[in-house]
Amino acid sequence: MDVNQRKQLLEQEFYRRFGCSPVLWVQAPGRVDLMGSHTDYNQGYVLTMAIDRTTWLAARPRDDRQVVIYSLNLEGGGPFSLDRITPDTQSPWTNYIRGVAAVFAAAGYPLRGFDGLIHSTIPFGSGLSSSAAVEVAAAQVFTLLNGGLDIPPVQMARLCQQAENEFVGVNSGILDQYSSLMGREGHALLLDCRHLTHQTIPLPEGVQVVICDTRAKRELTGSEYGERRAQCEAGAAQLGVSALRDLPVETFYRREAELPDILARRCRFIVEENQRVLDLADAFTRGDLAAIDRLTAASFIGARHLYQIVSPEMEAMMQAMRTGPGVIGARQAGAGFGGCMVAFVHRDATADFAAHVQSVYHRATGVMPGVYPAQAAAGAGRLVLEAENV
Ligand code: GLA
Numbered sequence: 008m009d010v011n012q013r014k015q016l017l018e019q020e021f022y023r024r025f026g027c028s029p030v031l032w033v034q035a036p037g038r039v040d041l042m043g044s045h046t047d048y049n050q051g052y053v054l055t056m057a058i059d060r061t062t063w064l065a066a067r068p069r070d071d072r073q074v075v076i077y078s079l080n081l082e083g084g085g086p087f088s089l090d091r092i093t094p095d096t097q098s099p100w101t102n103y104i105r106g107v108a109a110v111f112a113a114a115g116y117p118l119r120g121f122d123g124l125i126h127s128t129i130p131f132g133s134g135l136s137s138s139a140a141v142e143v144a145a146a147q148v149f150t151l152l153n154g155g156l157d158i159p160p161v162q163m164a165r166l167c168q169q170a171e172n173e174f175v176g177v178n179s180g181i182l183d184q185y186s187s188l189m190g191r192e193g194h195a196l197l198l199d200c201r202h203l204t205h206q207t208i209p210l211p212e213g214v215q216v217v218i219c220d221t222r223a224k225r226e227l228t229g230s231e232y233g234e235r236r237a238q239c240e241a242g243a244a245q246l247g248v249s250a251l252r253d254l255p256v257e258t259f260y261r262r263e264a265e266l267p268d269i270l271a272r273r274c275r276f277i278v279e280e281n282q283r284v285l286d287l288a289d290a291f292t293r294g295d296l297a298a299i300d301r302l303t304a305a306s307f308i309g310a311r312h313l314y315q316i317v318s319p320e321m322e323a324m325m326q327a328m329r330t331g332p333g334v335i336g337a338r339q340a341g342a343g344f345g346g347c348m349v350a351f352v353h354r355d356a357t358a359d360f361a362a363h364v365q366s367v368y369h370r371a372t373g374v375m376p377g378v379y380p381a382q383a384a385a386g387a388g389r390l391v392l393e394a395e396n397v
Contacts, residue, residue, distance in 0.1 A: 032064070050303075055185075139171070168181050194210065
């Protein structure tokens with residue numbers, strides 16, 4: 008579906024549901040992490056990229072205090088009042104919008120009701136931040152409907168993260184919301200999760216990022232994510248630092264014997280992964296493809312043995328990606344436990360690589376994977392479409 012067809016679809020459906028046309032369009036991209044699994048909540052680094060798969064939200068302000076929200080991808084939705092924002096168990100996806108409204112209100116920002124319709128091209132529940140994109144899109148709408156509330160993007164990322172942590176109840180880091188807001192076309196972001204700053208890093212010439220979806224669902228609210236986070240925090244506390252970010256690799260190696268085995272393994276992964284983020288950013292800058300191979304392979308081995316976030320489907324996918332034509336390197340992405348993974352591929356070989364991954368993974372698991380070559384995209388904002396009548 009091209010941009011115009013997508014717009015037409017949303018416009019028609021908006022009219023069908025609300026009897027009028029939208030006057031405001033916003034978009035928010037998904038993201039893929041190129042290096043840095045679980046480093047964000049350890050105040051470390053991530054090499055991340057906003058992708059050309061997006062959530063669109065078409066809206067029209069209302070004169071009352073209701074938000075009426077539907078999605079073209081998901082069932083349910085309906086109205087909620089800005090004066091009494093409660094979680095929705097019938098259509099849990101609306102909690103991403105309710106949560107943003109709740110944190111904006113708590114922070115003292117004025118809110119205006121709206122009719123809204125969502126359409127997303129980000130696969131759901133597969134680790135590409137489809138939920139953060141909904142939060143960020145909602146934040147854009149609330150901001151723009153109030154004559155452009157002046158919320159700096161870092162603050163907006165924090166508010167959206169807060170919505171996810173406090174309202175939805177997932178104790179995730181800042182990575183997803185930050186990436187969706189700050190993405191830059193053609194570039195990765197070297198994100199510093201302590202200082203909430205980033206450097207843009209151009210993607211190496213001729214290298215295609217290919218997202219490979221195991222189609223094995225993961226559920227972040229499950230206990231594993233919270234457990235890993237608690238283990239990292241316990242390890243940092245035992246080593247007397249405020250976050251694992253504060254431990255250079257060599258310092259950690261000297262002291263890891265002070266930790267119980269399981270904490271040592273978790274912390275070792277984070278400390279090494281943090282360094283790999285910096286090394287991969289450096290490899291991108293130098294166009295060092297051998298380093299991409301080495302670093303992504305080490306990241307996956309650590310994810311498997313130390314952090315233990317690798318599922319059997321991910322093993323099968325790794326096998327399929329590593330043997331693909333034109334592959335430069337491959338690793339896990341997102342939280343792990345299934346979901347999407349990421350490969351770096353010589354651009355000319357992308358189609359052959361995709362066909363190989365599909366057939367090898369399908370043969371091994373009986374499941375047809377999703378293979379999405381991804382471009383680095385700009386962060387969230389108002390969508391200015393041709394012939395837009397705003
Ligand atoms: C999920 C979380 C992020 C981050 C990643 C793992 O995507 O939402 O905050 O922790 O997992 O790197």
